[in-house]
Amino acid sequence: MAGNATVRSFPKNIMKNRLLDIYKRLYASFGPQGWWPGDTPFEIAVGAILTQNTNWGNVEKAIGNLKKEKKLSSRAIHEMPEKRLASLIKPAGYYNIKAKRLKHFVSFLIKKYKGSMKAMGKADMHALRESLLNINGIGPETADSILLYGLDKPVFVIDAYTRRVLGRHGIMGHDKTYEDFRRLFHFSLKPDVRLFNEYHALFVRVGKEYCKSKDPLCRECPLGVS
């Protein structure tokens, strides 16, 4: 109904402006972040799994090991013994469980898309998201990272920093779910791959520098004191 849409459009635009204002401030302070730090869609997907609750520097070491051994491909990972895979990705931590998760992902990729990320990217975005979420070891953030950074799909990625920053600025409670945060962006902003890409990366950047779990450096934060 038209009346309903009019009523909803008011707070929606307020929130849109608020989110865009935050984006502009972050972009003005930090500039373009150039994410994802990975060469190919497949490398991005592997990185998305390896970086679960893990420092990116450690992930780079793990990916470096795979590259050095020429094992950074769906086929190679699929055919490699799980133990061997685990030892190569050891620097990323949680290496046993992550070896399983990578195996699950490449099994899906090979079975459904002949191991081709390009082919996977042609699938319907929403159906693909559900498929990714059904893979054991791929949750909402990992799925959305693969979609946005690996396949250029307009989905907003939520992470711990996004939650913390928005929470501290009173935009949304930390206790809200991943889907709550995701809806906030999808309802407020027009789908825009470029914007979503930079925005999430900027949340990580400002989070790392000014919004750690303890002793947040709010005074120097470009978003101001929260």
Place this chain on the structure above:
DNA sequence: TGCCAGGCCGGGT
């Protein structure tokens, strides 16, 4: 030295 990092799963309430 301890704390933390770009989560997710499985079992229990």
Place this chain on the structure above:
DNA sequence: ACCCGGCATGGC
């Protein structure tokens, strides 16, 4: 529907 323990390395 939440809540919690487990998973593990490397850098500061």
